[in-house]
Amino acid sequence: MLKRLVPALLVLPALLLTWAGPAAAHGRSGEADARFAQTIAGMELTVVVRASVRVPAPLQVDVVAHTPGPGGRVDLAIRSVEDGGSAAGAVRIEPGRPGMYPAMLSVDRVGPHELEVRAGGERSVLPLTVLVSSTPLWEVVVYAAFACAAVALIGAMAGALLSRRAVAGGFAGGFVVATVVAFTAGVLSPWFAPTPPRGAPPAPPQEATPLGRPNAQPLVEVEPGRPARGSEFLLRVRLFDGSTGHPVDDLVEHHAALSHVVVTSQDGSYFRHVHPLRTAPGTYELRLRAQAEGRYRVYAEFERTDAGGQLVTGDFTVGDPADEGDAAEEGTPPVGSADVLAVEPARPVAGTPVRITLDTGVTGLQPWLGMAGHLIVRSRDGGYLGHVHEAGSMTSGSEQPPDESVAQYGPRLEFTFSFPRPGRYLAWIQYARNYEIVTVPRVIDVGAEGSAR
Structure with a gap:
């Protein structure tokens, strides 16, 4: 026997x-890192807070400099919302050297915290929940x-x-x-019911929000109200709850950021994919510099807790209104290299999936915002914006996004996209090479169903 x-x-x-x-719980697990992309002091950074194995213990924070710009000191501080306990650290970004800059902070309890990021006189306060797996x-x-x-x-x-x-x-x-x-x-x-990690907020009663929370109401504005050509200005996105009028301050990490903002000139020659700073509850700001006069479009993408993803828009004008005219509509659109970027079919048809392939010529590309590449598409009139991710790096919501330091993609990046209607579209593909963000523009003309290809 x-x-x-x-x-x-x-x-x-x-x-x-x-x-x-075991079934995966909704939201960030105790094993997952927290990521916050930030555009601060002329730099494009991703602040990665590594998962905690135990608490109290040192907390590893990696500041990934994708666009180091002028560089400089980046101060980090973490504070417990419950008892006010805090710890601070700093890294120094070298000008012109993209890469990963590590720091260590101490935490002595799980639960809600605030992570403060300071650089060049700018400040962002990010909500962070310190979790430990159970x-x-x-x-x-x-x-x-x-x-x-x-x-x-x-x-x-x-x-x-x-x-x-x-x-x-x-x-x-x-x-x-x-x-x-x-x-x-x-x-x-x-x-079995998933075991929530230590420090996770209690789940709200099912009957409390049977339909989820409403979409946020946006207010997009710039200071000054009409920036001068070549001058620096402040772009501000304020989010309100339409039912209460209170600021919306419950955004969740959405593709490694609380908010993604795309700013383009009407002709598409100016393009920025940036990540504003949380300067107050429901308020997100960043500093930009316009290159030319004319009308600019703003698209902000975010996700509210228990409300799903949302895209809001706004616009502003640079320069003297007397100088505005058809020129802003007829500027030179971006053009990509035809020998490395392929569109199949060559003459896309609205409503039909199109394969867009970029040959970067380089192996060992790193992920940015959790993906190997991003395709952003805007209609010629600016009324439509689409954003999809590289097909080979798509991960499910239960999986940990790939680490920024792992160079495992390339040389080919492939996207699948369906254009909603005929017309001319401006497209930008973005990816990370040696930590630095590369942007490849392209114009794509889309025909109607049954048109010649």
């Missing part, structure tokens, strides 16, 4: 490893049952050696029961 039980003890753990799979109940049951099975197996073997058949039989029965319990718990693990 014992000869048959020993192989079973060895086989059952292997079955559990290959069969059982062992799920099913896993505790499995390990406890296997421990009992091991004890029972030893007892059964000892009883057999001492010729105590009753003792051996009793322990053998205990071994069978324990292994069955372990196997059953492992097989049923996907149906």
